Amino acid sequence: MAAHALATPDPNHVSGKVGLHDGRSGDVLAERSESSRRIIAGYGFWIFLLSDIIMFSAFFASYAVLVGATADGPSGRDLFDLDNVAIETGCLLLSSFACGMASVAASVKNRLWFTVAMAATLVLGLAFLGLEVREFYGMVVQGAGPSRSAFLSAFFALVGCHGLHVAIGILWLLTMVAQVYAKGFRGEILRRILCFSLFWHALDIVWVALFTVVYLLGSGA
Amino acid sequence: MNDQGGKVDRHQSDTAPGDDRESVVGEVRNYVIGFGLATFLTAASYFFAQSGFIWGPAIPVALIALAIAQMGVHLVFFLHITTGPDNINNSLALAFGTLIVLLIMAGSIWIMAHLNHNMMPMDQIMRMQR
Incomplete structure (x- = not known):
């Protein structure tokens, strides 16, 4: 086996093709078992999520550096409304839980419960996004938009980037429900649902860091 | 295989x-x-x-x-x-991600705080340029 592997021009199968013994070549993914494909898709998406979190950490670092640079403008203590943030946090946490219920429903291929749980995820995600847009709008109206100070630029970049992720997640959620209705719980659809739920839970993890560092520390200290 | x-x-x-x-x-x-x-x-x-x-x-x-x-x-x-043997790849990737996140966060905050500390106040720089 070792000699064979060395003789192969592509020992790590990066081309996605593998030479078979009778001379035919086949698609590596097509020959793998379903559980193995699920692991490959999930692991690849996990790597993507980690790099996304690394990108967020750069935004967090710039926010931490610029948090004092208010240019005599309003600081976090003047702007942040912790009650609003508490409701946002509750929405996102409940929506993460509902998404977990949706992936349980998908694993037993129950379309009714999958739809109900995804609808709950959607409504809570939209509520979160609506509250965030309202907060941003209120800040811009009172003259505290992203161009007011370096602190506000960093704030809008960081929180806005998370909000953008949630918006993309909502589009993805609608796509997944539509695909389940159009194609049923097939292997590749279940893999996409796995990736979607990973994405949605990862957004909640970023939000934990966000409400602690930006809102709680910003309005207290 | x-x-x-x-x-x-x-x-x-x-x-x-x-x-x-x-x-x-x-x-x-x-x-x-x-x-x-x-x-x-x-x-x-x-x-x-x-x-x-x-x-x-x-x-x-x-x-x-x-x-x-x-x-x-x-x-x-x-x-x-989890930390189970079936999750080693996942948790190793997580550990590496955490390392990079810590390097970016701590490194940026540390370097920028030092730069800020060592830089001349802005009004003095402006006066020297005149």
Whole structure:
């Protein structure tokens, strides 16, 4: 086996093709078992999520550096409304839980419960996004938009980037429900649902860091 | 693997991130436990931030500790990242990601604080340029 592997021009199968013994070549993914494909898709998406979190950490670092640079403008203590943030946090946490219920429903291929749980995820995600847009709008109206100070630029970049992720997640959620209705719980659809739920839970993890560092520390200290 | 025509599943002992090797009841139970713990930790951080229960300068440390604990709860109960042998790849990737995040955060804050400390006040720079 070792000699064979060395003789192969592509020992790590990066081309996605593998030479078979009778001379035919086949698609590596097509020959793998379903559980193995699920692991490959999930692991690849996990790597993507980690790099996304690394990108967020750069935004967090710039926010931490610029948090004092208010240019005599309003600081976090003047702007942040912790009650609003508490409701946002509750929405996102409940929506993460509902998404977990949706992936349980998908694993037993129950379309009714999958739809109900995804609808709950959607409504809570939209509520979160609506509250965030309202907060941003209120800040811009009172003259505290992203161009007011370096602190506000960093704030809008960081929180806005998370909000953008949630918006993309909502589009993805609608796509997944539509695909389940159009194609049923097939292997590749279940893999996409796995990736979607990973994405949605990862957004909640970023939000934990966000409400602690930006809102709680910003309005207290 | 090639010798058997690709039939051997070399990932038999792995688990995809997000997958739970539990029955349906066990899976739901894990999500409920995770949700309860996350709610408790969130409520605790709001309480410590707004009440004078702990010494003022210690509040940031307490809040960051609670946030890290809550991220751990999310990872274990929602993303099902464990330390088991079927999860080694997932947790190693997580460990590497955490390392990079810490390097970026601590490095940026450290360097920028030093630069800020060592830089001449802006009005003096302006005066020298005149």
